[in-house]
Amino acid sequence: ExxxxxxxxxxxxxxxxxxxxxxxxxxxxxxxxxxxEFGQTTPGNAMKWDSTEPSQNSFSYTKGDAVIAFAQxxxxxxxxxxxxxxxxxxxWVAQLPAAQVQAAMENHITNVATxxxxxxxxxxxxxxxxxxxxxxxxxxxxxxxxxxxxxxDAFRTARAADPDAKLYINDYNTDGQGAKADAMYNxxxxxxxxxxxxxxxxxxxxxxxxxxxxxxxxxxLQRFADLGVDVAITxxxxxxxxxxxxxxxxxxxxxxxxxxxxxxxxxxxxxxTIWDYTDKYSWIPGVFSGEGAxxxxxxxxxxxxxxxxxxxxxxxxx
Ligand code: G3I
Numbered sequence: 513e514x515x516x517x518x519x520x521x522x523x524x525x526x527x528x529x530x531x532x533x534x535x536x537x538x539x540x541x542x543x544x545x546x547x548x549e550f551g552q553t554t555p556g557n558a559m560k561w562d563s564t565e566p567s568q569n570s571f572s573y574t575k576g577d578a579v580i581a582f583a584q585x586x587x588x589x590x591x592x593x594x595x596x597x598x599x600x601x602x603x604w605v606a607q608l609p610a611a612q613v614q615a616a617m618e619n620h621i622t623n624v625a626t627x628x629x630x631x632x633x634x635x636x637x638x639x640x641x642x643x644x645x646x647x648x649x650x651x652x653x654x655x656x657x658x659x660x661x662x663x664x665d666a667f668r669t670a671r672a673a674d675p676d677a678k679l680y681i682n683d684y685n686t687d688g689q690g691a692k693a694d695a696m697y698n699x700x701x702x703x704x705x706x707x708x709x710x711x712x713x714x715x716x717x718x719x720x721x722x723x724x725x726x727x728x729x730x731x732x733l734q735r736f737a738d739l740g741v742d743v744a745i746t747x748x749x750x751x752x753x754x755x756x757x758x759x760x761x762x763x764x765x766x767x768x769x770x771x772x773x774x775x776x777x778x779x780x781x782x783x784x785t786i787w788d789y790t791d792k793y794s795w796i797p798g799v800f801s802g803e804g805a806x807x808x809x810x811x812x813x814x815x816x817x818x819x820x821x822x823x824x825x826x827x828x829x830x
Contacts, residue, residue: 517551519827523776526589526783527827528552530747533575535793536582540813544789546586554591554746554785555579556795560600564624568604568616571623580631591746591785592632594682595621596666597639598652606653613657618669625673634678636714636746637670638663644685646695663699664708671709682714682746687771688726700739712741717748717771718787720803721763730774737780745775747787749806751796756805765822768808772826 520527529550535541545553557563558575565571583590596617608616625635641663643649654662663681670679681700686693696713703710713736719726726732733743750767752760775781788794790809797804808819824830 513548514824514829515549516823516827517549519824519829520783521551523828525775525781526552528554528588528591528783528785529789530554530556530593530785530787531579531582532556532788532793533558533578535788536578541790541792542582544809544813546582546588550789551588552591552783552785553579553583553588554593556593556788557600559592559624559628560594560597561605561620562600562602565620566602569619571627573627576628580628584631590632591680591744592625592628592635592677593746594636594639595624595670596637596654596662598649598654599640601653608653608657610657613653614662614665617654617658617662617666621666621669622673625670625677629674630676632674632677634680634712634744635670635674636682637666637679637710638681640683641681641699642683642686642692642695644692646691660699664703664706667703667708667710678711678742679709680712680714680742680744680746681710682716684716684718684747686713687715687717687719687729687732689728689732690726693732697735697739700736700741704739704741710741712782713743714746715743716787717745719748719750719767719771720800721750721752721760721767725767725770729770730777733774733778733781737778741780743775743778743781745771745781745784748784749787749794749796751800751803751806753803754805760805761816761818764805765819768819769822769826772823776827 516527558579686696750764791811
């Protein structure tokens with residue numbers, strides 16, 4: 513049977529969907545998630561710092577383990593997301609004296625990466641280090657305490673804990689060429705030249721039709737690959753200002769197609785993950801009021817036949 517995953521696999525890639533713990537009790541939802549369309553999943557929240565270490569040195573893996581168990585039961589591999597991010601950080605981290613942040617960061621990464629060793633094939637080690645203008649996100653407690661050295665230290669700590677996982681840096685609005693992508697490119701180039709153990713760059717792919725398609729996406733992915741790293745589309749969704757109409761749907765389908773084709777055209781693009789598969793559980797309406805309809809299945813868990821067909825075609829299917 514032809515699925516998004518089977519087509520991606522025929523092209524040497526995976527096709528995945530994010531998921532989250534509350535959804536795993538929705539049996540109509542899990543029937544599709546585990547039904548063969550997806551060969552990979554990413555936990556949307558379960559492995560973040562506020563879930564895994566809500567108070568200092570007290571670790572909780574229940575949610576992450578539940579996602580792993582679902583994935584293993586349905587033949588899906590898992591991207592770990594994320595070891596270090598300025599969001600969804602419990603308050604105690606920001607309250608630490610600066611001199612204690614590095615040890616807390618290393619302790620967190622070591623514990624979490626050790627727990628999930630052998631169960632995730634990749635980690636988003638550092639998530640969203642840049643502002644949109646390409647400057648560093650200097651309000652991050654890690655940046656505040658350590659400067660940019662926190663990034664190299666996080667990768668070295670993750671490698672020591674799980675030598676087999678592919679270690680990624682991941683960000684949004686870096687999909688196309690521009691100041692933010694240039695900043696990421698220069699960072700990755702520097703990390704590679706310093707021998708920092710980084711294996712990949714994640715391009716989140718949170719797109720919106722009203723803002724246009726990213727500039728030269730394929731060439732952008734390729735220049736990163738040429739640095740000697742894998743690349744992946746890690747959180748793809750294409751939102752629109754509601755309501756849907758035929759014109760917006762057509763534009764959206766073109767964006768999905770362009771992303772899939774860009775990945776397939778870059779040898780080191782290892783796979784594509786959509787940020788959940790259904791509008792029922794999309795993060796978008798809660799953050800961008802009046803926007804949504806970003807995913808290939810609608811809020812009733814019905815496949816959007818035309819969009820789905822466009823993705824199939826882009827993956828080389830019929
Ligand atoms: O867990 C609490 C719960 O206790 C509380 O009752 C409830 C009330 O609002 O909130 C729950 O936390 C929510 C959490 O998801 C877990 O469901 C947060 O409010 C909500 O903000 C959070 O949203 C997540 C968001 O990251 C936070 O930044 C989304 O589900 C998740 O999809 C989204 O994912 C991010 C990626 O990690 C990084 N890239 C961008 C992407 C989209 O924002």
